[in-house]
Amino acid sequence: MITLFGKIILQLVFSYIATVAFGICTNVPHRALNACGLTGAAGWFVYWLLVQLDLGHMLPNLVGAFVIASVSLFFARMKKIPVIIFNIPSLVPLVPGGVAYRCVRAFVLGNYTQGIGFAIQVMMISGAIAVGFMLAQFVGLRRPVKSD
Amino acid sequence: MDERERFDLVYDIGESLLKNGAEIKRVELTIRHVAVSLKLKDFDSFVLINGIFMTAYCDNGMVQARVRVIPISPISLGRIEGINTLSRQMSEGTVTAEEAMARLEEIKKQGFTSTRxxxxxxxxxxxxxxxxxxxxxxxxxxxxxxxxxxxxxxxxxxxxxxxxxxxxxxxxxxxxxxxxxxxxxxxxxxxxxxxxxxxxxxxxxxxxxxxxxxxxxxxxxxxxxxxxxxxxxxxxxxxxxxxxxxxxxxxx
Incomplete structure (x- = not known):
């Protein structure tokens, strides 16, 4: 039980740090960094939890992206900063950059079957993330603004 | 500011947004708002991932057009935020075209984090x-x-x-x-x-x-x-x- 709890804390802390670090590398304004980290940690935590429950890769990525998009919409409205500032750094733990690299590496080293497997995985995961984002758009539909 | 300078300002804003990694939709919307606030007539744009095409009608009946290749380059989200604020203020009418031009130059040169x-x-x-x-x-x-x-x-x-x-x-x-x-x-x-x-x-x-x-x-x-x-x-x-x-x- 304690090890599980410790694992959860470590995952949260490291995903927070990872997101903030990427935020600094992409010049996110400093007043938005904390919110960026929280968004990233929330998205990664949901993804990690679902992966631990053995739900494969598609669904966890979809739900994780959905959480990231909703939380970053929330922060964007609270701080009046464009959504993209929050969702690009927080997406980095989820996006299949590592898998894309492994895929091309397999091709370079001549393991074609493995490479094709990874390539399909990349497409499916990025598709899932894109769908998660689209679903979040429905949550974030603006109430009609009063025209004056 | 004459028509041509205003047109160039709109192009500059679009180019800086795209260069720093904004989404296509955001670039399109922003330059349309800015063009309206700068009173450019019949403004049209077509934004690609590595280029912007823009046209507008001049007072003397000519058509202004501009096309340039903008290579895909590293993301800098802070600049997008700065330009977003700028364009919102331009639409509200609180910033004049001259001020906007100066602000844009500032945003382009802005450094965000120390090397350490x-x-x-x-x-x-x-x-x-x-x-x-x-x-x-x-x-x-x-x-x-x-x-x-x-x-x-x-x-x-x-x-x-x-x-x-x-x-x-x-x-x-x-x-x-x-x-x-x-x-x-x-x-x-x-x-x-x-x-x-x-x-x-x-x-x-x-x-x-x-x-x-x-x-x-x-x-x-x-x-x-x-x-x-x-x-x-x-x-x-x-x-x-x-x-x-x-x-x-x-x-x-």
């Missing part, structure tokens, strides 16, 4: 990604050091030599994997794959890949494919760099 903080960010980022992608604590310590070295290479050495993006990616990933191989030889506790993944995470094009798919879903096919091919070429370069080193390492 950037190196710390690279190092901590590599370490934490290494951990959450399944490395052990020792692996992330190794990745921390790789991150520091890679950041020093990309901040201090790369701007001095004029190299293409392909060469930059190949050399950076080769550097990371050579160091990782040496580290594994010296300390057998470390695992090569985790180390390399942690070290190259700042190079790997994950976000462009997802953005590409999102453009495709938004029916923006040419930009979507452009972005995805860019991501594929980048990961190809990284893998070539890593692959060469790994094969040499296996031969030893």
């Amino acid at each position: 903080l950037k190196i710390v960010a690279y190092a901590l980022g590599s370490a934490s990604f290494c951990y959450i992608f399944g490395g052990t604590i020792w692996d992330s310590l190794g990745a921390l050091i790789l991150g520091i070295i890679l950041s020093i290479y990309s901040i201090f050495i790369l701007p001095r030599v004029n190299m293409s993006k392909i060469v930059i990616n190949v050399t950076s990933s080769m550097l990371v994997s050579i160091l990782a191989c040496i580290a594994v030889k010296l300390f057998p506790v470390l695992r090569l794959n985790s180390l390399i993944i942690g070290g190259i995470i700042s190079l790997v094009p994950g976000v462009p890949l997802v953005n590409g798919i999102r453009y495709l879903f938004n029916e923006d096919y040419s930009s979507g494919w452009g972005q995805m091919i860019d991501a594929v070429v980048t990961s190809l370069c990284i893998s070539v760099g890593v692959g060469i080193v790994l094969q040499l390492f296996n031969m030893l």
Whole structure:
């Protein structure tokens, strides 16, 4: 039980740090960094939890992206900063950059079957993330603004 | 300010947004709002991932047009935020065209973080990604050091030599994997794959890949494919760099 709890804390802390670090590398304004980290940690935590429950890769990525998009919409409205500032750094733990690299590496080293497997995985995961984002758009539909 | 200068200002705003990594939709919407606030007539635009086409009618019956290639370059989110605020203030009418031009120049030159903080960010980022992608604590310590070295290479050495993006990616990933191989030889506790993944995470094009798919879903096919091919070429370069080193390492 304690090890599980410790694992959860470590995952949260490291995903927070990872997101903030990427935020600094992409010049996110400093007043938005904390919110960026929280968004990233929330998205990664949901993804990690679902992966631990053995739900494969598609669904966890979809739900994780959905959480990231909703939380970053929330922060964007609270701080009046464009959504993209929050969702690009927080997406980095989820996006299949590592898998894309492994895929091309397999091709370079001549393991074609493995490479094709990874390539399909990349497409499916990025598709899932894109769908998660689209679903979040429905949550974030603006109430009609009063025209004056 | 005459019509032509206003038209150029709109183009400049669009170009800076696109260069710093804004989405196509945001660029289109922003330049349309700015054009309305600057009273350009019949303004039309077509934004691609690496270029903007713009036209507007002049008072003397001529058509203004402008096209330029804008290479895909690294993301800088702080500038997008600055330009977003600027364009909102222009639409509200609180900023005049002259002031906007000065502000835009300021935003373009703005520095966001000190070099030291950037190196710390690279190092901590590599370490934490290494951990959450399944490395052990020792692996992330190794990745921390790789991150520091890679950041020093990309901040201090790369701007001095004029190299293409392909060469930059190949050399950076080769550097990371050579160091990782040496580290594994010296300390057998470390695992090569985790180390390399942690070290190259700042190079790997994950976000462009997802953005590409999102453009495709938004029916923006040419930009979507452009972005995805860019991501594929980048990961190809990284893998070539890593692959060469790994094969040499296996031969030893």
